[in-house]
Amino acid sequence: MGDSDLIIRQAQGEWETRDVKLIPYKQHVEELGKRFKLIEFRERNGYYNTVEAEPNVQPWYHDIKRFLKTKEYPEQASGDQKRTIRRHANGFFLSGDVLYKRTPDLNLLRCVDAEEARRIMYEVHAGVCVPHMNGYVLAKKILRAGCYWMTMERDCFSLVRKCHQCQVHGDLIHAPPMELHPM
Numbered sequence: 001m002g003d004s005d006l007i008i009r010q011a012q013g014e015w016e017t018r019d020v021k022l023i024p025y026k027q028h029v030e031e032l033g034k035r036f037k038l039i040e041f042r043e044r045n046g047y048y049n050t051v052e053a054e055p056n057v058q059p060w061y062h063d064i065k066r067f068l069k070t071k072e073y074p075e076q077a078s079g080d081q082k083r084t085i086r087r088h089a090n091g092f093f094l095s096g097d098v099l100y101k102r103t104p105d106l107n108l109l110r111c112v113d114a115e116e117a118r119r120i121m122y123e124v125h126a127g128v129c130v131p132h133m134n135g136y137v138l139a140k141k142i143l144r145a146g147c148y149w150m151t152m153e154r155d156c157f158s159l160v161r162k163c164h165q166c167q168v169h170g171d172l173i174h175a176p177p178m179e180l181h182p183m
Helices: 007-013 023-034 062-070 079-089 114-126 135-145 152-162 163-167
Strands: 091-095 098-102 108-112
Touching: 007 135, 062 079, 062 091, 062 098, 114 135, 114 152, 114 163, 135 152
Parallel strands: none
Antiparallel strands: 091 098, 098 108
């Protein structure tokens, strides 16, 4: 597990290491790997940065929706949590069974759960037109489409970082031509 898919896949032998500068590092990793008695490979990552849908789990807006509908708090809620739910509820509007987020310019954004949020992100990011925009633009485009969830911007940035086509065809990171030396 790590933050560089390239290094992980090269160390596992899935991808070939072509860069002359990286070959000694790969050899060193292979030598270190021989010292371990057991190495487990998992099919799933150990962590996720995006919104995750779990079975039988209420959506993120469940408490706010329940408060707007019945003025009831969750049973285990403390005083601070009740105050937070009341404060958050001021920014939302319940129409029938659909919860909307109020915006400063009086627009309403439909609140979506984790599974729908993931589907919307993938469709807008790599859908029919395949624009592959950056995370900030992706979040703003989803807002213009009228959808909302609490962790939208963070999830959009995470999706763009994990998108293989964006990494291959994206601009190079602006780095200085030589190493910086602190004074």
